[in-house]
Amino acid sequence: MISTFSFPTRIVFGRGALRELGSAARPLRIARPLVVTDRGVVACGLADQVFEEARRAGLDPVLFAEVDPNPVEKNVLDGLAAYRRGNCDGVIGLGGGSPLDTAKAIRLAVTHPFPLAQYDDKLDGAAKISANMPPMIAMATTAGTGSEVGRSAVIILPATDRKTVIFSPHLMPNVALADPELTLGMPPQVTAGTGLDALTHNVEAYLALGYHPLCDAIALHGAKLALRYLPRAVHHGTDLEARSQMLMAAMLGAVAFQKGLGAVHSLAHPLSSIAHLHHGTTNGILLPHVLEFNRPAVTVRLRDLAVAMEIDGSRGTPAEAAEALIARLRALLPEVGIPSHLGALGVTRDLIPAMARKAIEDACHQSNPRPCTEADMAALYEKAL
Numbered sequence: 001m002i003s004t005f006s007f008p009t010r011i012v013f014g015r016g017a018l019r020e021l022g023s024a025a026r027p028l029r030i031a032r033p034l035v036v037t038d039r040g041v042v043a044c045g046l047a048d049q050v051f052e053e054a055r056r057a058g059l060d061p062v063l064f065a066e067v068d069p070n071p072v073e074k075n076v077l078d079g080l081a082a083y084r085r086g087n088c089d090g091v092i093g094l095g096g097g098s099p100l101d102t103a104k105a106i107r108l109a110v111t112h113p114f115p116l117a118q119y120d121d122k123l124d125g126a127a128k129i130s131a132n133m134p135p136m137i138a139m140a141t142t143a144g145t146g147s148e149v150g151r152s153a154v155i156i157l158p159a160t161d162r163k164t165v166i167f168s169p170h171l172m173p174n175v176a177l178a179d180p181e182l183t184l185g186m187p188p189q190v191t192a193g194t195g196l197d198a199l200t201h202n203v204e205a206y207l208a209l210g211y212h213p214l215c216d217a218i219a220l221h222g223a224k225l226a227l228r229y230l231p232r233a234v235h236h237g238t239d240l241e242a243r244s245q246m247l248m249a250a251m252l253g254a255v256a257f258q259k260g261l262g263a264v265h266s267l268a269h270p271l272s273s274i275a276h277l278h279h280g281t282t283n284g285i286l287l288p289h290v291l292e293f294n295r296p297a298v299t300v301r302l303r304d305l306a307v308a309m310e311i312d313g314s315r316g317t318p319a320e321a322a323e324a325l326i327a328r329l330r331a332l333l334p335e336v337g338i339p340s341h342l343g344a345l346g347v348t349r350d351l352i353p354a355m356a357r358k359a360i361e362d363a364c365h366q367s368n369p370r371p372c373t374e375a376d377m378a379a380l381y382e383k384a385l
């Protein structure tokens, strides 16, 4: 069997990387970028900081801050209108996963016909996406989704009535400017929720079906960094080393999940679209339950993770190591201030049937190491409740 691997994202990483904005924009011929962000990023002053740097570099940026916490199609349409009105020639995504994903969808919409539902990855939409779209620079202000190095945009579309994954190598930003200073102001709860997303990406990618030894190696290292540095980043927000390592863990996770994700993500998506909860937070709560479910299929792989993550008990038998890993991930939640159960976030039992139906429709579990049915999804929600 022939396999093909590629990691073409250009990443400019480190404290002060924001000051490379001009040298990132020039070769891409971006002079008038649409800066796609959200109100939170504007309110905490980060958008001002980026605008100041952009102007210093001779750019003429245009602001678009109307992105919802779980982005919807309207955000993309409004952004497209702003792009056209502003006569823009490129896109800067600034924020967490929501602005970055919306920025990707806007650059797609500039050159590709509507409706967006035709690009749904579940319907093989990638085949309809060409390289012809405006250039994009991504700047993350959270350490979680790693969308700055990823190939997908997740948008809730009315036509599909769910979080819809649009996936294409062409959606990948041309440059990721990864500056940990942009993440220093994240409050503890956001740090914890987004960090748990990064951790989940690495763990699910390592366990995902498919042959990808490059992603496997990246995922093991990303999982180790995320577990080691997340508590520090949550409790000492100004710890630049912890912030840097978490930003790297997030990018490693997103590179690794080119291989695939798993049932945690399929269960988490309806918790956002139906129960309006934070993606990463729900991933963190679901992760131990799904690992328990997957354990019979991947005991040895769970030990690999436990060893890489330097978990006490990881040197025992595979079964003991898997047990120790799951226990450690359970213990991590209270350590970073996240509740252990979905019920504590207001999820009620009556939502489970509708969410299980959406979860089974979601594409992520197709690479889960143990096949899941709708009844399995419902049972997993029940356990996590």
Ligand SMILES: [Zn+2]
Pocket: 145, 197, 201, 265, 279, 283
């Ligand atoms: Zn995620």
